[in-house]
Amino acid sequence: MLTSLFVEGVSPLHRVGVRTKLALLLLVGLGLYFVSNPIALMLAMLATGGLYLSSGLSVGEALRRVRPVLFTIAILGLFNILLLSPAEALSTTLRLLAVLFLAAAITATTAIAAFMAVITDLARPLERMGLLKASDVGLAFGLVLRFVPEIAARHEALKEAHAARGIPVKLSRLLGPLIISTLKDADRIAEAIDARGIRGQ
Numbered sequence: 001m002l003t004s005l006f007v008e009g010v011s012p013l014h015r016v017g018v019r020t021k022l023a024l025l026l027l028v029g030l031g032l033y034f035v036s037n038p039i040a041l042m043l044a045m046l047a048t049g050g051l052y053l054s055s056g057l058s059v060g061e062a063l064r065r066v067r068p069v070l071f072t073i074a075i076l077g078l079f080n081i082l083l084l085s086p087a088e089a090l091s092t093t094l095r096l097l098a099v100l101f102l103a104a105a106i107t108a109t110t111a112i113a114a115f116m117a118v119i120t121d122l123a124r125p126l127e128r129m130g131l132l133k134a135s136d137v138g139l140a141f142g143l144v145l146r147f148v149p150e151i152a153a154r155h156e157a158l159k160e161a162h163a164a165r166g167i168p169v170k171l172s173r174l175l176g177p178l179i180i181s182t183l184k185d186a187d188r189i190a191e192a193i194d195a196r197g198i199r200g201q
Contacts, residue, residue: 005065005107005145009056013109018118021106028102032095038087041094048101055108066104073097107145116142 013021028048035041052062063070073096080089120138127134158177162168 052105
């Protein structure tokens with residue numbers, strides 16, 4: 001069962017600082033917004049896809065990790081074909097894929113603790129303004145990253161259980177148990193955090 005999005009490795013991206021990675025994601029995301037040439041966007045997608053695979057994941061595992069988002073992008077692409085020109089729909093889809101692969105590469109090459117530390121530091125100015133507590137923001141960000149693979153693994157387990165019993169696998173049947181089990185885990189984690197006095201420090 002996948003328990004973390006982080007992949008141990010020594011790739012060049014592993015050695016880049018978290019702040020630099022986040023800045024890169026921001027700059028690439030903004031930069032691609034102004035690019036409409038499908039060939040340029042295709043090259044960008046291939047480059048970020050190669051960067052994602054350089055994290056040490058196999059092609060199958062890399063695609064499995066982003067499968068839900070790929071499905072969403074595919075749906076958006078189909079709608080865009082109806083609403084936009086074919087060239088515009090293609091450009092939008094390639095742009096989203098390029099950003100997705102870069103974000104997945106950064107997530108795969110950065111430990112959750114490192115993410116939490118940087119997010120906490122970035123939130124310090126807002127804490128000084130009295131708007132929030134920086135440590136809580138970092139903790140929330142870390143918990144989200146921790147829960148993503150857990151929810152995906154639980155979803156796969158439910159699908160396998162339904163298939164083993166001969167029950168047709170439908171999202172409507174999986175959604176209820178998935179939400180309930182996730183909320184139960186969230187309650188247990190919240191109780192553990194409060195018991196250790198982590199929040200509010």
